Amino acid sequence: MSSHRLEIRVKPRPGLLNPEGKAIHSALTSLGWNGVEDVRVGKVIYVDMDADSADEALAAAEAMCRKILANPVTEDFEISTVGELRTEGARP
Amino acid sequence: MKVAVITFPGSNCDYDLYKAVQQVGGEATFVWHRERGLADFDVVMLPGGFSYGDYLRAGAIARLSPVMEDVVAFARGGGPVLGVCNGFQILCEAGLLPGALVKNASLRFESRDVRLRVENSETLFTTDYDVGRILRIPIAHGDGNYEADDDTLERLEGEGRVVFRYVDATGAATPEANPNGSLNNIAGIVNEGGNVLGLMPHPERSMEALLGSDDGVGVFTSLMKSLASSTTSGTQ
Numbered sequence: 001m002s003s004h005r006l007e008i009r010v011k012p013r014p015g016l017l018n019p020e021g022k023a024i025h026s027a028l029t030s031l032g033w034n035g036v037e038d039v040r041v042g043k044v045i046y047v048d049m050d051a052d053s054a055d056e057a058l059a060a061a062e063a064m065c066r067k068i069l070a071n072p073v074t075e076d077f078e079i080s081t082v083g084e085l086r087t088e089g090a091r092p
Numbered sequence: 093m094k095v096a097v098i099t100f101p102g103s104n105c106d107y108d109l110y111k112a113v114q115q116v117g118g119e120a121t122f123v124w125h126r127e128r129g130l131a132d133f134d135v136v137m138l139p140g141g142f143s144y145g146d147y148l149r150a151g152a153i154a155r156l157s158p159v160m161e162d163v164v165a166f167a168r169g170g171g172p173v174l175g176v177c178n179g180f181q182i183l184c185e186a187g188l189l190p191g192a193l194v195k196n197a198s199l200r201f202e203s204r205d206v207r208l209r210v211e212n213s214e215t216l217f218t219t220d221y222d223v224g225r226i227l228r229i230p231i232a233h234g235d236g237n238y239e240a241d242d243d244t245l246e247r248l249e250g251e252g253r254v255v256f257r258y259v260d261a262t263g264a265a266t267p268e269a270n271p272n273g274s275l276n277n278i279a280g281i282v283n284e285g286g287n288v289l290g291l292m293p294h295p296e297r298s299m300e301a302l303l304g305s306d307d308g309v310g311v312f313t314s315l316m317k318s319l320a321s322s323t324t325s326g327t328q
Contacts, residue, residue, distance in 0.1 A: 016239060017273060019199045068156070071149055071185070073192035074239055 001050050004057040005082040010070045011042040045069060046082070054081045093118035093319050096133040098163065100125045100154045105140035105176060105296060112296040113137070116312040125157035134319055135172045136163055138179030140232070140294060150193060150235045151181035160186055172216050172315060173288045177233055180280070180290030189283055189290045190248070191240030196233070197273025203232040205305070206271050208279050208293060209259040212252045215282050216318040217289045220310040226263055227256075227307035229293040231271055236292040238274035238281075248281055256280035256291055 012018045021040040028036045047064070051057035061079045070077040095113045099106045099122050106122060113120035123130070130136055143154035154160070160182075167173045167188050175183040183189045196202055205228050210221040221227075240248070248254050256279040260269040265277040272292070280291025295308025 016194075017197060017237070019195050019197050019237075019273070023199055068152060069148070071152070071192050073184075073190075073241070074194055 001052060003048055003050050004054055006047045006049065006057055006061045007080050007082050008045040008047060008061055008065060008069060009042060009078045010045065010065070011076045011078065012040050013074055013076060014040075016074055042075070057081060093135060093316050094133045095120045095135045095137055096123045096130055097121065097137050097139060098123050098125060098159055099139070100141065100143035100157060100178075100182075102143040102145060102154075103139045103141035103178070105178075105294065108294070108296040109137050109139050109176070112299050112308070112312050115299055116309065116316050118312070118316060123159060125154070125159050127159055128162055130159075130162045130166045130171075133166075133171075135174065135315060136166050138163070138173070138175040138182050139296075140177030140179060143178055143182065146178075146235070149181075149185065151178060151183075151185040154178075154182045155186040164188060167283070167288050170285060170287050172319070174217065174311070174315070175288070175290040176294055176296060177231075177236075177292055180292055181235065183288060183290045188288050189281060190244045191238055191281070193235050193292070194237045194239050195235050196237050196271070198271075201232070201234040202236070202271045203230070204271070205230050206279075206293060207259050207261065207269065208256040209263055209265070210255070211257055212255050212282075214252075215255055215286050215289060215314075217282075217311050217314050218255060219318060220314040224263065226259060226261075227298070227310075228305045229295055229298045229308055230305075231293045233272070233292055236272040236274065238272075238278045238292075240275060245275055248278075249276065251284075253282050253284075253286075254278050254280075255282055255289060256293070 018040040025039040065077040110120040208227045210225045258277040295311040298305040298308030
């Protein structure tokens with residue numbers, strides 16, 4: 001059993017109005033970045049959890065996303081492991 | 093009419109619902125979100141507010157409360173459920189109503205009176221209104237922007253399940269009359285069975301002409317009458 005850090009990116013569905021992204025887009029334009037085509041704001045959730053393997057942690061995170069962390073009507077998600085934080089029994 | 097008003101940490105319209113039910117002659121009881129069992133009630137109401145601080149998404153945490161299992165069973169069994177504002181958001185998160193409520197297109201918290209057109213007067217909640225009647229009822233929300241996929245939207249419209257729509261003074265559903273960016277100016281919808289209504293505006297805050305409007309009374313009197321007639325027909 002070791003501790004894994006997961007990075008879960010919850011992203012607004014493409015095509016869906018993203019009012020925060022729109023506001024930031026106009027702020028960027030007003031600062032002179034005229035080439036910005038689109039801005040969308042989502043969120044990143046970090047989860048530290050014990051699991052036997054990175055795969056097991058990833059599977060758990062996917063279940064979390066389907067159950068609560070993302071709303072399937074409006075959001076998509078991506079998950080990656082940031083790395084193994086510590087391994088039990090291997091501490092100095 | 094025995095009504096359970098479910099109270100979550102962060103609910104703030106629970107007393108308004110309680111008073112509205114009493115005003116039309118119903119009996120209201122507060123049910124804390126950790127309590128279980130709704131078998132003694134005829135109606136369940138989910139109040140507005142900011143349950144769990146709207147963390148993650150509005151309603152996302154509240155729908156995991158112990159009592160929500162009973163609310164889902166109550167609704168699936170055909171029991172009338174009314175969700176106002178945060179209550180509507182919770183019903184969507186719980187899967188009792190389709191779609192989702194996201195941040196207002198204006199990015200502002202919108203707190204003001206709006207006009208609603210009654211689109212369907214045959215639901216349990218709207219028999220005391222005529223179709224096309226324009227109501228003046230307040231809204232107070234930051235996440236009331238109704239979103240759904242194209243198929244869901246088509247079904248809602250085709251099946252007459254859009255119950256209230258944001259309109260202007262002439263009854264037209266214009267972009268200017270839409271306070272939050274909701275698709276098709278949708279303010280309130282019912283589920284497939286017609287027994288679960290969710291709406292962002294607050295009928296329970298429109299109960300006294302002296303205080304600005306009593307246009308919300310019809311939601312509660314309609315429920316009373318619908319329940320009375322179903323009891324009568326059930327005993328025949």
